[in-house]
Amino acid sequence: MTKPKSAKTKGSQEKSSTGATAGVLTAELARRAYRTMLEARLLEEKLAALYRSGKIVGGVFLGRGQEALSVSLGVHLRRGDIYAPLIRDQAGRLAFGDTILDTLRTYLGSSLGSMRGRDGNIHRGRPSEGYHAMISHLGAMVSTVCGSLVAKRFRGEKGTVGATCIGEGGTSTGSFHEGMNMAAVEKLPLVVVVANNQYSYSTPNDRQFACSDLLAKAAGYGVQGHRAVGNDLVDCLSVIGEAVAAARRGEGPQLVVADLLRLVGHGEHDDASYIPEALKKSPLGRDCLELAKQSLVEREWLSEEEAASWHKAVEKDVEETASKVLREPAPDPTEEDWNAFASLGRNH
Amino acid sequence: MSSITYLEAIRLAQQRALKEDPRVFIYGQDIGVFGGAFKATKNLAKEFPGRVLDAPISEDAMVGLAIGAAIEGMRPIVEMQFADFSTCGFNQIVNQAATLHYRTGTPCPIVVRLPSGGTPGSGPFHSQSMEAIYAHYPGLVVMTPATVEDAYTMMLEAVALEDPVIFCEHKFLYYHLKAEKLPKFPGEELPFGKARITRPGRDATVVAYSAMVHEALAAAEELTQDGYDIEVVDLRTVRPIDTDTILASVARTGRLLVVGEAWPWGGVAAEVVARVATEGFGLLDAPPQRLNAKETPVPYHPALWGTHRPTASSVANSLRQLLEL
Structure with a gap:
């Protein structure tokens, strides 16, 4: 686990998570974020159940405990922006415009889904709509988002941003480094959110990196750094809101680092027994969804009754959508166009 | 000019x-x-x-x-x-x-x-x-x-x-x-993905691409002195690969040598030989052959490098062997 430490060094300005963002955070935004977190949580609980009942083949990778951070990026993006989510970004994806329907279709391999059974689970997107479909190789999406931003620059589009997420383990890759450095050289409006959830699969941080604070990397790349409290929705909304706004203003790449804990295994096959009980019981292990509700209720932005009715409505939506998708056709290998080329026929 | x-x-x-x-x-x-x-x-x-x-x-x-x-x-x-x-x-x-x-x-x-x-x-x-x-x-x-x-x-x-x-x-x-001059438009001579018969011949087919086309042409020239008429096919694109042109050439000559500057293992030459063996076995009068670089890293010294890669002379030697099979 990294110790919070100031990363204010040359080339990097760590933004405070309080005060600077009054204009960004509104009750409406927080309510939308909370509702989307709820959708992500309940949808993922359904995915886990479908996995356990053998309906989903392959992996199921959940973002439980990371919804606040994830959604905070998604809600600050808008049409025309570029978004390359990663493995634990169900909440951010839904906020960006992905749907419960397409998530279920992709996990269940429906031929009607955006990936048509050709790819599954978290590997979904609609690249032509600015929603990149991750590959499994960590760090690879940083530079593709850069490329889409370069295209927008060529076209003279202003005010759009690109964003991607990664875990602390992904920051060890060469791709992450190359992409961050390239974004900085090109001064691109890129926001990279690092979810430091303390374990890359089972590997603890002291076997992953030796710097005392991942945010120190911002200075190394010459980009602005921001720290968020990863399980605090209001803080994440404020900090990421400011990071996205800074990128939109033309201040170049923004690196956000948030400490948190994933409250599930790496995938549903993993019981996460390597995470010590003490850490789970520490403030880091507190459930962001529960904290978000408390926080919104305290601010009188949401009532307990409303939260309960949202819960019920989302649960119903998820159940009905799952029932529908379970009846949808699987891809037919005899009908499949076995051709990887866009401009050539088969057998090339 | x-x-x-x-x-x-x-x-x-x-x-x-x-x-x-x-x-x-x-x-x-x-x-x-x-x-x-x-x-x-x-x-x-x-x-x-x-x-x-x-x-x-x-x-x-x-x-x-x-x-x-x-x-x-x-x-x-x-x-x-x-x-x-x-x-x-x-x-x-x-x-x-x-x-x-x-x-x-x-x-x-x-x-x-x-x-x-x-x-x-x-x-x-x-x-x-x-x-x-x-x-x-x-x-x-x-x-x-x-x-x-x-x-x-x-x-x-x-x-x-x-x-x-x-x-x-x-x-x-x-x-x-x-x-001396460049074509005005792509596809004027050959469409994308089509191989070229660079040198028509009747006794054996050499399939090559990139720099090896020129080594193959020089070898073919050398073999005219022995009375052989060698056909040279330039793949131009290795994927897609123009199997039709290769098979048509082998149908004419009955003999195949594939030359590649890369290593042989799982390479383009191996692919061409595999395709001809599976789709045109009956066209062959002799076992299909390939000539590639030696199976070491590419050496630095020109004397080593010149022997590491196929050359006109090694292509000519391979052709002579093929023609005797």
């Missing part, structure tokens, strides 16, 4: 692509004001401000950037300084670019230029021929032009294609090959 080199043809094709298509930009190391390690982009940064961009030494991110730009409708050309360094961008090429269209339905029209093949003194890390590795992956088009005219027209075709193209341009041919 001044003649045009293979290298200049590539530069001129890029210049034309930049001029005719506002979606085109070029990204690579030292390609801006400096004009590239081989000067394949000489003066282009000046002529097209902001569209010929120097990249950091980050092959992975260079290809990633091209992919992201292509998704947004651009037509990027990435220059690898040497084909050998494309291994550092391998992941983006084979896992992102090659899979994108099949996975998502979004095409990935990027061109990755690979200055390929050996030249004397270049050694293990500036001499490699990578075409077989990329051709292995469904979704990648792999071009291997052997002539000045093809270098020009195939570069234009590469930019126009909706698919990612690995453009293997041979460094040995950069200055050695010259043409």
Whole structure:
């Protein structure tokens, strides 16, 4: 686990998570974020159940405990922006415009889904709509988002941003480094959110990196750094809101680092027994969804009754959508166009 | 009239692509004001401000950037300084670019230029021929032009294609090959993906591509002294591969030698032999043969390098053996 430490060094300005963002955070935004977190949580609980009942083949990778951070990026993006989510970004994806329907279709391999059974689970997107479909190789999406931003620059589009997420383990890759450095050289409006959830699969941080604070990397790349409290929705909304706004203003790449804990295994096959009980019981292990509700209720932005009715409505939506998708056709290998080329026929 | 080199043809094709298509930009190391390690982009940064961009030494991110730009409708050309360094961008090429269209339905029209093949003194890390590795992956088009005219027209075709193209341009041919004029339009002589019968013959077929076409032609010339008439087929693109032209040639000659500068194991020559053996076994009068580089890293010293790769003389020897089988 990294110790919070100031990363204010040359080339990097760590933004405070309080005060600077009054204009960004509104009750409406927080309510939308909370509702989307709820959708992500309940949808993922359904995915886990479908996995356990053998309906989903392959992996199921959940973002439980990371919804606040994830959604905070998604809600600050808008049409025309570029978004390359990663493995634990169900909440951010839904906020960006992905749907419960397409998530279920992709996990269940429906031929009607955006990936048509050709790819599954978290590997979904609609690249032509600015929603990149991750590959499994960590760090690879940083530079593709850069490329889409370069295209927008060529076209003279202003005010759009690109964003991607990664875990602390992904920051060890060469791709992450190359992409961050390239974004900085090109001064691109890129926001990279690092979810430091303390374990890359089972590997603890002291076997992953030796710097005392991942945010120190911002200075190394010459980009602005921001720290968020990863399980605090209001803080994440404020900090990421400011990071996205800074990128939109033309201040170049923004690196956000948030400490948190994933409250599930790496995938549903993993019981996460390597995470010590003490850490789970520490403030880091507190459930962001529960904290978000408390926080919104305290601010009188949401009532307990409303939260309960949202819960019920989302649960119903998820159940009905799952029932529908379970009846949808699987891809037919005899009908499949076995051709990887866009401009050539088969057998090339 | 001044003649045009293979290298200049590539530069001129890029210049034309930049001029005719506002979606085109070029990204690579030292390609801006400096004009590239081989000067394949000489003066282009000046002529097209902001569209010929120097990249950091980050092959992975260079290809990633091209992919992201292509998704947004651009037509990027990435220059690898040497084909050998494309291994550092391998992941983006084979896992992102090659899979994108099949996975998502979004095409990935990027061109990755690979200055390929050996030249004397270049050694293990500036001499490699990578075409077989990329051709292995469904979704990648792999071009291997052997002539000045093809270098020009195939570069234009590469930019126009909706698919990612690995453009293997041979460094040995950069200055050695010259043409008096260039074709006006791609596809005038042969459509994309079609092999060329460079030299018609009746006694044996040599299938080659890139620099090896010229070694094969010289060998064929040498064998005329023995009274043999050798057919030379230039693949032009190794993926797609023009099996029809190869089989038609073997049908005429009954004998096949495939020559590749790359290593034999799982390579393009092996693929051609496999295709002819499975689809045209009855056409063969003798077992199909292949000649490739020796199975070591590409050596530095010209004396070693000259023996490591197939040459006109080793191709001629292989042909003589084939003709006696």
